[in-house]
Amino acid sequence: MAREKYILVRHYCQHTQIDDSFVERLQEYGLITFEEKKKDLFMDEKDISEIERMFRLHNDLGINFEGLDAIKQILKRIKKMEKEMDLLQKRLRLYE
Numbered sequence: 001m002a003r004e005k006y007i008l009v010r011h012y013c014q015h016t017q018i019d020d021s022f023v024e025r026l027q028e029y030g031l032i033t034f035e036e037k038k039k040d041l042f043m044d045e046k047d048i049s050e051i052e053r054m055f056r057l058h059n060d061l062g063i064n065f066e067g068l069d070a071i072k073q074i075l076k077r078i079k080k081m082e083k084e085m086d087l088l089q090k091r092l093r094l095y096e
Contacts, residue, residue, distance in 0.1 A: 006042035
């Protein structure tokens with residue numbers, strides 16, 4: 001069974017020099033989730049790449065948080081459709 005690894009949000013923000021208010025706003029918009037333990041906020045290490053991608057989109061392209069939410073939803077739908085397409089292609093190959 002794989003153990004999930006959590007990182008203290010404050011330490012992550014200090015290490016990456018990403019403003020902690022940016023990460024908190026991501027949570028407010030439901031783009032990432034935190035675990036609260038003993039008044040400290042922890043994030044799953046799986047969210048790191050997502051935070052960094054959203055940070056670049058926000059800073060480099062000036063996309064607001066509503067836009068980040070829309071982008072995340074679109075990417076989620078695309079991934080779902082790709083999985084569905086792969087499944088349908090496998091089924092089609094059975095009949096060839």
